[in-house]
Amino acid sequence: MLALDIQNLGKIFKGKKRQIVDALQGVSLTVPEGEVFGFLGPNGAGKSTTIKCLMGLIRPTTGSANIMGVAAGTEASKRHVGYLPENPAFYDYLSAEEYLSFVGRTFQMQESLLQRRREEALKLLELWDARKRPIRGYSKGMVQRVGLAQVLIHDPSVYILDEPMSGLDPIGRALVKEIILDLKKRGKCVFFSTHITDDVEKVCDRVGILLHGQLKLVERVDTIMTQGIVGYQIRIRNSDGKSVDHQVTKDMLDGFIAGQVASGNEVVLVEPRRKNLEDLFLALVHNGAGSSS
Amino acid sequence: MNSLRFPAGLTIAGLLIYLMLIGPFTSFMKNKPLVEKLGYMPSVNVLRSLSGDQKELAGASLVMKVLMYFGGIVGKAQEGRVISEPPDLQGMSRLLHGAVKLDPYNIDAYYFAQSFLTWDARQFKVANALLDYGMKYRTWDWYLPFFAGFNSAYFLKDYAKASEYYKKAGELSGQDLHRSLAGRYMQEAGQTELAIAYLSAIEKGENNPAMKKNYQIRLYAFRELHRIELACDRFRNEQGIMPVSVAQLQQQGYLDPEPVDPYGGRFYIDSSGKVKTTSKFAFATKNK
């Protein structure tokens, strides 16, 4: 079953003074169960708009979306989802423990299960010591971790995370990556938005790049990595024992190696030189900017 | 630390000016003429709208305002000071009429209004009209017809109306006293006794200290008057002629000690032989 099925999703905001903002145009995208999908785009590209449409916080102008086969925005669809808003805020008069209990109750979890999961989540996200304090007194990173804890507590099959790494220190970011990889191992679908390419490279199966409300590219991350190879760095040791590095383009690789071998040199190292996701992303952004202007 | 100098200085300067001002300000407010203190009352219709669902509270606060004002006047009169301005009886009446428009059940307003409208303002008809208005609402209350009955008998000399009111009061209270009152005191001669009986009944039930004092003073004046009347009667019985003055009664030993009018007036015997006082049972005012 498709975890996420987005068809021709579009959103036009009508601002004041009859200003019209075309925030999202005909986005179609499907994400199967068990996949980690990175939703990449610069600020203001429409990532959060897409996600808010999925969560029923705003109504799409065109198109539709389903979550686990259920129309997005309905109560039934939200049962399948753990959602972390961008820069989240939670009832700050509650403690982390109370807030997690509140979330668990809205998902109608059994009290004993809720207690066990709550403890696990609080310990995993290093909130255990602060669990009795009101959220009001938490740092930004702690609030973000409460957000992750409330996503994990009811063990949904789809995780929709809007900028999960923002506001976290390097240790926290590593923890989030670990959590996402763990969810992937358990066959969960994770759909997260970010503007940091490195995060996507490390954990995602596929990536979608959104620019100016349009989905420019959807591709497997490993394909991008292989396609992105633009050349190789080859270290050759010649007969008198000296090592020399050569830069070779992709299509000249075979010929170059054959030639070296033929001349009796030893190929010590072949390292692909690749254009990474960031280069691809930047290239797309610049092209997009060029074409639209 | 330097950054705190300005706010600290500001606070201290403010405090100093406040301390300098508070004394004069308080005494200014205290010595503000009483008429001004009664204040302006917006039209009843506006007040009704503004008070929303708190009409009873608004009514009670108007009554309180009048009462405080009046309490101040009684206080000053007792200190022996002649009131510098006449009490603003019109203003008091206006406020109390406003109060019963807001809360037609407020007995304080009726009670107080009928008290000063009669004795002080001599507006007997206005007082009884107000009491009639109240009787439409306070259908269980015998006090209102009791007051109105006294006003009719004592001030208006309308004995038919008075006995009508007393009958009503008697029916509501279930006490024969009120029914018999009108009949007993229809003659001129009984007026003082009627007033004493009426005032002592009210004084006993009075709770507010200022009002109680007010009634005690009036009662005292009437008892003094009654003492002179009794002396007059004795004089006539024994000598067969009417006394011509209060002084004559004193000189011939019919009256001792000398009667004192707490309102600062002087008792005298008029040409028809009736004992009266120059104060008319109200405190003198300069403008009079």
Added chain:
Amino acid sequence: MITIIQITLKGIFRDRVFQGIMALAVLFLFIPSAASLSMRQVTELSITLSLSLISFILLLLAVFLGSTSLWKDMERRYTFSVLSLPVSRTSYLLGRFFGLALFLLMTSALLGTVAGLVIKVASGIYPPGRPIVWSYLLLAVIFATLKYILLVAAAMLLSTVSTSFFLPVFGTICTFLASGITQQVYEFVHSPASANTISPFLKTVATGVYYILPNLSGFDLKVNAIYSIPPSGYGLGLTLFYFISYTAMLLGGAALLFARREMK
């Protein structure tokens, strides 16, 4: 919805609203001495003051809690986290409403008890002209509470359409003031005296406004409680159903508007 009610109540208590009420309720201690200033109706005045104080506290709660409850959730972005939980917007709104209504009920139960004690004390100092009928007093407090619960619903309706704090707060206050005088205006407009001065158009408009705005004067049983006048059972029944129907309309409208609202 029960969970929303729970956290609504928890929020009110954690925000020290209750302590604020207690601070105001200290005024109850002064009622007996203030009432003793009265000449003939010490008990009546103490009932007036008690009921007015209760009304005042409930009004403050209704206006501020009612209009800030939803507004604060949107302003502080709590709605993103809460509305994405499997909670429908309607049950979220109703949960908020019933939480506030429950809090008003609790407050008036507590203040009503305090007022009862105060009145008892005052009536001990100076016996009332008419015996106090405690059930009328209870009815007066209950209907005052219902009135302010209705006002909470009006405040919530306003805050579903507003992006700022001012419309709900001032709108609710205006509604409250207007609701107290609509009956008077209506009666004036329809009186024969006004026939010459009021144009038919204005008359129609005033009548229309009368039917749209809530008429809260029926909920005022203070006179009955203060002077022990029996309230009309028929009137109470009508008022109760008026409360139910009008609140239902307000909440239904609020839920419709809130469901359409975009959480940008």
